[in-house]
Amino acid sequence: MVLERRRPGSRAAGGGMRGGGKLQAQGQARARAPAAPGQGYFTAGLAGLFLCLTALLVLLPLVLPPLPPPPLPLLLVPVGLMAVLLALALVPSSDGRRASGASSCLY
Template sequence: MVVERRVWRNRTRRSSSPGGAAACGGMRGAEGKQQGRVRPAAPGQRYFTAGLAVLFLCLTALLVFLPLVLPPLPPPPLLLLLVPVGLMAVLLALALVPSDGLGTSGVASPCLH
């Protein structure tokens, strides 16, 4: 019985990890049955708490009222305005330049075959 629990724990760890058997497509047997299951959150654990709601309300109020109170700022230098354009050009170049060493499919895989 102890061995069965260890095997079950190892299977659930492997299938839930990003680089585990689920990511590599190597699921067989009991691991394939667990693929569609979603674990519910623990009873005391919430993703959106009252403290976060208060924080978001304060940030919203600051973003609404500070521009009305603060004086207008001078425009930034022209060179600083070119930074987003340069970042976009680098990202576009990285997206369009072919990469090599990824195999025949052209898609990187975390699986080591």
């Protein structure tokens, strides 16, 4: 079996790359670096808070006495909000960005 000696300037050692060899090697080193702990979207504390809120939402209706129905004007608030949002969605815009004949939601 013949063993080859590699020169320090060979491609395997990274010396044979031209141009962005160092930049490419640095980018690969950054890509392989492990993420720091606690950098995700959900931490352990946040997961615990969500579990507590879920337990409260499940258990409180079982413990609390039933409440009387709300007054009628209070029940109309979500209907009014929906009517306002629907009107805003369908009323043509006045900023001039709209193409002629198209809906206000299609620019």
